[in-house]
Amino acid sequence: MKLSVIGCGYLGAVHAAAMASIGHEVVGIDVDERKIESLSNGRSPFFEPGLPEILTSGVESGNLRFTTDMAEAKGARVHFVGVGTPQQKDGYAADLTYVNAAVDALLPYLSPGDIVAGKSTVPVGTAADLAPRIEATGATLVWNPEFLREGFAVQDTIDPDRLVVGVPGPSTGLGTGDEGSGPSTGSGTGATGDEDRGERAAEILREVYHPAVAKGTPFIVTDLATAELVKVSANAFLATKISFINAMAEIAETVGADVTQLADAIGHDARIGRRFLGAGIGFGGGCLPKDIRAFAARAEELGRGESVSFLREVDAINLRRRERAVHLVVDGLGGNVVGKKVTVLGAAFKPHSDDIRDSPALDVAVRLKGLGADVTVTDPEAIENARRAHPQLTYVDDRDDALRDADAVVLVTEWDEYRREISPEHAASLVAGTIIIDGRNCLDPAAWRAAGWIYYGLGRP
Numbered sequence: 001m002k003l004s005v006i007g008c009g010y011l012g013a014v015h016a017a018a019m020a021s022i023g024h025e026v027v028g029i030d031v032d033e034r035k036i037e038s039l040s041n042g043r044s045p046f047f048e049p050g051l052p053e054i055l056t057s058g059v060e061s062g063n064l065r066f067t068t069d070m071a072e073a074k075g076a077r078v079h080f081v082g083v084g085t086p087q088q089k090d091g092y093a094a095d096l097t098y099v100n101a102a103v104d105a106l107l108p109y110l111s112p113g114d115i116v117a118g119k120s121t122v123p124v125g126t127a128a129d130l131a132p133r134i135e136a137t138g139a140t141l142v143w144n145p146e147f148l149r150e151g152f153a154v155q156d157t158i159d160p161d162r163l164v165v166g167v168p169g170p171s172t173g174l175g176t177g178d179e180g181s182g183p184s185t186g187s188g189t190g191a192t193g194d195e196d197r198g199e200r201a202a203e204i205l206r207e208v209y210h211p212a213v214a215k216g217t218p219f220i221v222t223d224l225a226t227a228e229l230v231k232v233s234a235n236a237f238l239a240t241k242i243s244f245i246n247a248m249a250e251i252a253e254t255v256g257a258d259v260t261q262l263a264d265a266i267g268h269d270a271r272i273g274r275r276f277l278g279a280g281i282g283f284g285g286g287c288l289p290k291d292i293r294a295f296a297a298r299a300e301e302l303g304r305g306e307s308v309s310f311l312r313e314v315d316a317i318n319l320r321r322r323e324r325a326v327h328l329v330v331d332g333l334g335g336n337v338v339g340k341k342v343t344v345l346g347a348a349f350k351p352h353s354d355d356i357r358d359s360p361a362l363d364v365a366v367r368l369k370g371l372g373a374d375v376t377v378t379d380p381e382a383i384e385n386a387r388r389a390h391p392q393l394t395y396v397d398d399r400d401d402a403l404r405d406a407d408a409v410v411l412v413t414e415w416d417e418y419r420r421e422i423s424p425e426h427a428a429s430l431v432a433g434t435i436i437i438d439g440r441n442c443l444d445p446a447a448w449r450a451a452g453w454i455y456y457g458l459g460r461p
């Protein structure tokens, strides 16, 4: 099928390449000329395992091309919109400038029967606002949220754990109370026409995702508002789960308990589950922090602020953990870090990524620098991005060089290179002071203590 993908950032570039890899003819479109040039040459503008391979094979096969010219979207059956929805500069709500601009630029090239599939994470109600403009061209708007995780984006796109498609129907408006019942229920003027269009659109999306559909991946067809909400509520849940365990870490710190054992113990309950109960310096990245803030802001606008007021607490707990890590370093160094050499292991917001957006790791590094420490940061992939954002820090590629003469070491991104590959004995031979703060609770305290280190975890005795 001919597809266009508008917006070639983390989401769009991966989506375009993944769709080409399953046999579609794809054009990726973005306003950023440098990005388009790099992608056209089969080079990924960011680190994402597996992406360079499918970019190269897509471009070489002729199935995949990239352009800045929106006119090339013409003729595609489905147009995916995957532009960014960052946090507004002066508030918590999502900035929809790019979504609106992308849709407006696309309108002249839409033909009757085309499908516009929104993939960006948007406040509930956005699709209902966009739909009239798109429908005036004879095209249909659906919402098809994306749940990919950075670092596993290719796999998550080709083989997702579920597919969700919101289609037009009688219950697409806000406040109709029809959520979850799907577009085929309810009545009202034009309902049947909408239902038909919705069913046709869902059928085409099934064709797009044929390999996943063929292997039985759950394919949920719902209304537009539910589809938008699925995405923000999934991220809100994940963020809440992380902040829950980090709140338990705060209690554990007060009573001398161990949050990692607590997480293991409650995680055995299948209703709870151990995943996303990793206590530490908390969540960051381009999604969870801004998505929970945008959700809370949207709920306020809807007069439902109290329904998700806990998300403010989730955010506050999360930010407190960064402070706690800084506090442990200061404490470990006797109350004053001025002039002390602190080595920070990690800059990316999580392993397998070079993304430093709202990175807790870099936040800890910057705060320590602000307190007067001489901070050296190392990371397997994110140094270039980190240097651009925070030139005041010292960056060192080689891990041993970074550790040399450190008065304290802080592990803030749990790359395998740090989690598994550092020998505590070898590290001890390099540093000036054997103090380690494990901001991700990913090291074995016994092994580090046995090698002479003073080990601090978050939420651990």
Ligand code: UDX
Pocket (backbone or CB within 6 Å): 146, 147, 148, 149, 150, 151, 235, 238, 242, 275, 276, 277, 278, 279, 280, 281, 282, 283, 284, 285, 286, 287, 288, 349, 350
């Ligand atoms: C997230 C969602 O998982 C994904 O479904 C959505 O599409 C986009 O947002 P991502 O931002 O790539 O994906 O990262 P994720 O793996 O969810 O991790 C988010 C943050 O939470 C990272 O900073 C990570 O270090 C942190 N985290 C994760 C914890 O602190 N503890 C955990 O137990 C798990």
